[in-house]
Amino acid sequence: GAGVSQSPSNKVTEKGKDVELRCDPISGHTALYWYRQSLGQGLEFLIYFQGNSAPDKSGLPSDRFSAERTGGSVSTLTIQRTQQEDSAVYLCASSSAGVGANVLTFGAGSRLTVL
Amino acid sequence: AQTVTQSQPEMSVQEAETVTLSCTYDTSENNYYLFWYKQPPSRQMILVIRQEAYKQQNATENRFSVNFQKAAKSFSLKISDSQLGDTAMYFCASAIRSNTGKLIFGQGTTLQVKP
Numbered sequence: 001g002a003g004v005s006q007s008p009s010n011k012v013t014e015k016g017k018d019v020e021l022r023c024d025p026i027s028g029h030t031a032l033y034w035y036r037q038s039l040g041q042g043l044e045f046l047i048y049f050q051g052n053s054a055p056d057k058s059g060l061p062s063d064r065f066s067a068e069r070t071g072g073s074v075s076t077l078t079i080q081r082t083q084q085e086d087s088a089v090y091l092c093a094s095s096s097a098g099v100g101a102n103v104l105t106f107g108a109g110s111r112l113t114v115l
Numbered sequence: 116a117q118t119v120t121q122s123q124p125e126m127s128v129q130e131a132e133t134v135t136l137s138c139t140y141d142t143s144e145n146n147y148y149l150f151w152y153k154q155p156p157s158r159q160m161i162l163v164i165r166q167e168a169y170k171q172q173n174a175t176e177n178r179f180s181v182n183f184q185k186a187a188k189s190f191s192l193k194i195s196d197s198q199l200g201d202t203a204m205y206f207c208a209s210a211i212r213s214n215t216g217k218l219i220f221g222q223g224t225t226l227q228v229k230p
Contacts, residue, residue, distance in 0.1 A: 009130065031216055033216050033217070040223075041209075042121075042206055042220035043206070045219070046213070047215055056217070093216065103165070106160040108158050109158045113157075
Protein backbone atom coordinates (compact mmCIF):
# COMPACT_ATOMS: atom_id res chain seq x y z
CA GLY A 1 0.00 0.00 0.00
CA ALA A 2 0.92 3.65 -0.18
CA GLY A 3 1.37 4.00 3.55
CA VAL A 4 1.36 2.11 6.82
CA SER A 5 -2.16 1.07 7.68
CA GLN A 6 -3.31 0.31 11.23
CA SER A 7 -6.57 -1.05 12.52
CA PRO A 8 -8.66 -0.46 14.45
CA SER A 9 -8.22 3.27 14.69
CA ASN A 10 -9.87 3.26 18.09
CA LYS A 11 -10.60 0.41 20.46
CA VAL A 12 -12.42 0.52 23.77
CA THR A 13 -12.27 -2.61 25.87
CA GLU A 14 -12.96 -3.76 29.39
CA LYS A 15 -10.23 -4.58 31.84
CA GLY A 16 -9.22 -8.23 31.57
CA LYS A 17 -10.15 -8.67 27.92
CA ASP A 18 -7.66 -9.51 25.17
CA VAL A 19 -7.13 -7.15 22.23
CA GLU A 20 -5.43 -7.46 18.87
CA LEU A 21 -4.05 -4.52 16.92
CA ARG A 22 -3.11 -4.89 13.29
CA CYS A 23 -0.40 -3.23 11.19
CA ASP A 24 -0.05 -3.45 7.43
CA PRO A 25 3.35 -2.02 6.47
CA ILE A 26 4.46 -0.48 3.22
CA SER A 27 4.91 -3.14 0.56
CA GLY A 28 8.53 -4.21 0.34
CA HIS A 29 9.53 -2.84 3.73
CA THR A 30 11.28 -5.60 5.62
CA ALA A 31 11.59 -3.81 8.97
CA LEU A 32 8.54 -3.28 11.18
CA TYR A 33 8.37 -1.58 14.57
CA TRP A 34 5.75 -1.18 17.26
CA TYR A 35 5.78 1.80 19.62
CA ARG A 36 3.49 2.85 22.45
CA GLN A 37 2.57 6.44 23.24
CA SER A 38 0.90 7.07 26.56
CA LEU A 39 -1.10 10.27 27.01
CA GLY A 40 1.13 13.33 26.63
CA GLN A 41 4.27 11.23 26.51
CA GLY A 42 6.92 10.35 23.99
CA LEU A 43 7.00 7.09 22.15
CA GLU A 44 8.25 3.94 23.81
CA PHE A 45 9.79 1.17 21.69
CA LEU A 46 8.05 -2.19 22.05
CA ILE A 47 9.24 -4.67 19.42
CA TYR A 48 11.10 -4.85 16.10
CA PHE A 49 10.91 -7.33 13.23
CA GLN A 50 13.53 -7.55 10.50
CA GLY A 51 12.99 -10.06 7.73
CA ASN A 52 13.23 -13.62 8.95
CA SER A 53 15.40 -12.78 11.95
CA ALA A 54 14.22 -13.32 15.49
CA PRO A 55 12.34 -10.22 16.66
CA ASP A 56 13.83 -7.79 19.15
CA LYS A 57 11.32 -7.97 22.00
CA SER A 58 13.36 -5.95 24.45
CA GLY A 59 10.74 -3.22 24.80
CA LEU A 60 7.70 -5.33 25.63
CA PRO A 61 6.57 -4.22 29.12
CA SER A 62 5.23 -7.59 30.31
CA ASP A 63 4.47 -11.12 29.14
CA ARG A 64 0.90 -10.02 28.48
CA PHE A 65 2.22 -8.34 25.34
CA SER A 66 3.17 -10.31 22.25
CA ALA A 67 3.46 -9.69 18.54
CA GLU A 68 3.85 -11.70 15.41
CA ARG A 69 4.51 -10.94 11.82
CA THR A 70 3.12 -13.34 9.27
CA GLY A 71 4.72 -13.83 5.88
CA GLY A 72 7.06 -10.94 6.46
CA SER A 73 4.23 -8.47 6.01
CA VAL A 74 1.24 -7.91 8.31
CA SER A 75 1.89 -7.74 12.03
CA THR A 76 -0.47 -8.22 14.97
CA LEU A 77 0.20 -6.88 18.46
CA THR A 78 -1.74 -8.79 21.10
CA ILE A 79 -2.36 -7.61 24.63
CA GLN A 80 -3.80 -10.23 26.95
CA ARG A 81 -5.78 -9.50 30.10
CA THR A 82 -5.70 -5.76 29.45
CA GLN A 83 -5.11 -3.36 32.33
CA GLN A 84 -6.00 0.32 32.58
CA GLU A 85 -2.33 1.27 32.30
CA ASP A 86 -2.32 -0.31 28.83
CA SER A 87 -4.43 2.61 27.59
CA ALA A 88 -2.32 4.37 24.99
CA VAL A 89 -1.86 4.93 21.28
CA TYR A 90 -0.03 2.06 19.65
CA LEU A 91 1.96 3.15 16.61
CA CYS A 92 3.41 0.93 13.95
CA ALA A 93 6.20 1.92 11.57
CA SER A 94 8.06 0.27 8.75
CA SER A 95 11.26 0.89 6.82
CA SER A 96 13.44 -0.65 4.15
CA ALA A 97 16.35 -2.84 5.15
CA GLY A 98 20.00 -2.00 5.57
CA VAL A 99 22.27 -0.22 7.94
CA GLY A 100 22.17 3.53 7.84
CA ALA A 101 19.70 6.33 7.99
CA ASN A 102 16.61 4.26 7.36
CA VAL A 103 13.61 6.50 7.64
CA LEU A 104 10.58 5.15 9.43
CA THR A 105 7.13 5.62 7.96
CA PHE A 106 4.56 5.61 10.73
CA GLY A 107 0.91 4.67 10.66
CA ALA A 108 -1.76 6.79 12.30
CA GLY A 109 -1.91 4.50 15.30
CA SER A 110 -4.52 2.56 17.21
CA ARG A 111 -5.89 4.29 20.30
CA LEU A 112 -6.65 1.74 23.00
CA THR A 113 -8.82 2.65 25.96
CA VAL A 114 -9.17 0.12 28.76
CA LEU A 115 -12.11 0.80 31.06
CA ALA B 116 21.88 3.41 27.39
CA GLN B 117 20.54 6.34 25.47
CA THR B 118 18.35 9.09 26.87
CA VAL B 119 16.71 12.09 25.25
CA THR B 120 15.44 15.11 27.16
CA GLN B 121 13.17 17.90 25.99
CA SER B 122 12.81 20.50 28.71
CA GLN B 123 10.12 22.65 27.07
CA PRO B 124 6.68 21.04 27.39
CA GLU B 125 4.95 23.88 25.52
CA MET B 126 5.98 26.76 23.31
CA SER B 127 4.25 29.30 21.15
CA VAL B 128 5.35 31.57 18.35
CA GLN B 129 3.75 34.18 16.14
CA GLU B 130 3.23 33.31 12.52
CA ALA B 131 6.28 34.22 10.38
CA GLU B 132 8.56 34.39 13.42
CA THR B 133 11.39 32.02 14.32
CA VAL B 134 11.31 29.52 17.17
CA THR B 135 13.90 27.13 18.60
CA LEU B 136 13.06 23.87 20.33
CA SER B 137 15.65 22.40 22.67
CA CYS B 138 16.84 18.83 23.01
CA THR B 139 19.68 17.22 24.90
CA TYR B 140 20.69 13.60 24.75
CA ASP B 141 23.09 11.14 26.28
CA THR B 142 24.69 8.16 24.62
CA SER B 143 27.82 6.06 24.92
CA GLU B 144 27.72 5.25 21.23
CA ASN B 145 30.07 6.80 18.70
CA ASN B 146 27.87 6.20 15.67
CA TYR B 147 24.34 7.45 16.04
CA TYR B 148 21.64 9.51 14.42
CA LEU B 149 19.44 12.26 15.76
CA PHE B 150 15.97 13.09 14.53
CA TRP B 151 13.17 15.56 14.93
CA TYR B 152 9.66 14.23 14.35
CA LYS B 153 6.44 16.19 14.11
CA GLN B 154 3.12 14.79 15.33
CA PRO B 155 0.05 16.79 14.27
CA PRO B 156 -3.40 16.06 15.73
CA SER B 157 -3.81 13.31 13.12
CA ARG B 158 -1.32 11.31 15.29
CA GLN B 159 0.87 10.32 12.36
CA MET B 160 4.54 10.90 13.08
CA ILE B 161 6.35 12.77 10.32
CA LEU B 162 10.11 13.04 10.01
CA VAL B 163 11.18 16.68 9.97
CA ILE B 164 14.94 16.43 9.87
CA ARG B 165 17.78 14.07 10.72
CA GLN B 166 21.44 14.46 11.59
CA GLU B 167 24.23 11.94 11.37
CA ALA B 168 26.48 12.34 14.39
CA TYR B 169 29.71 11.98 12.44
CA LYS B 170 28.81 14.95 10.25
CA GLN B 171 29.75 18.31 11.69
CA GLN B 172 27.62 20.29 9.29
CA ASN B 173 24.18 21.09 10.63
CA ALA B 174 21.30 19.55 8.69
CA THR B 175 18.82 21.85 6.94
CA GLU B 176 15.47 21.11 5.33
CA ASN B 177 13.83 24.22 3.92
CA ARG B 178 12.57 26.25 6.92
CA PHE B 179 13.88 23.70 9.41
CA SER B 180 17.46 23.55 10.61
CA VAL B 181 19.30 22.10 13.55
CA ASN B 182 22.07 23.30 15.81
CA PHE B 183 24.04 20.15 16.58
CA GLN B 184 26.56 20.56 19.38
CA LYS B 185 28.14 17.12 19.73
CA ALA B 186 30.38 17.88 22.69
CA ALA B 187 27.48 19.37 24.61
CA LYS B 188 25.11 16.61 23.39
CA SER B 189 22.64 19.21 22.28
CA PHE B 190 20.39 19.04 19.22
CA SER B 191 18.02 21.99 18.88
CA LEU B 192 15.52 22.56 16.08
CA LYS B 193 15.02 25.99 14.56
CA ILE B 194 11.85 26.70 12.61
CA SER B 195 12.04 29.85 10.51
CA ASP B 196 9.08 31.74 9.09
CA SER B 197 6.67 29.72 11.25
CA GLN B 198 3.42 28.73 9.61
CA LEU B 199 0.07 27.77 11.12
CA GLY B 200 0.59 24.25 9.78
CA ASP B 201 3.66 23.89 11.97
CA THR B 202 1.39 23.64 15.01
CA ALA B 203 2.07 20.16 16.36
CA MET B 204 3.93 18.18 18.95
CA TYR B 205 7.64 17.86 18.18
CA PHE B 206 9.75 14.97 19.35
CA CYS B 207 13.50 14.71 19.43
CA ALA B 208 14.86 11.17 19.05
CA SER B 209 18.12 9.28 18.82
CA ALA B 210 19.14 5.91 17.42
CA ILE B 211 22.33 3.95 17.05
CA ARG B 212 23.62 3.60 13.53
CA SER B 213 23.11 -0.16 13.34
CA ASN B 214 19.37 0.22 13.88
CA THR B 215 18.06 3.65 13.12
CA GLY B 216 14.48 2.55 13.47
CA LYS B 217 14.83 1.67 17.15
CA LEU B 218 14.35 5.19 18.39
CA ILE B 219 14.65 6.69 21.85
CA PHE B 220 12.25 9.62 22.09
CA GLY B 221 12.10 12.68 24.27
CA GLN B 222 8.89 13.69 26.01
CA GLY B 223 7.92 16.14 23.29
CA THR B 224 7.30 19.86 22.96
CA THR B 225 3.88 21.15 21.97
CA LEU B 226 4.29 24.06 19.59
CA GLN B 227 1.48 26.44 18.82
CA VAL B 228 1.84 28.91 15.98
CA LYS B 229 -0.42 31.90 16.52
CA PRO B 230 -1.88 33.99 13.68
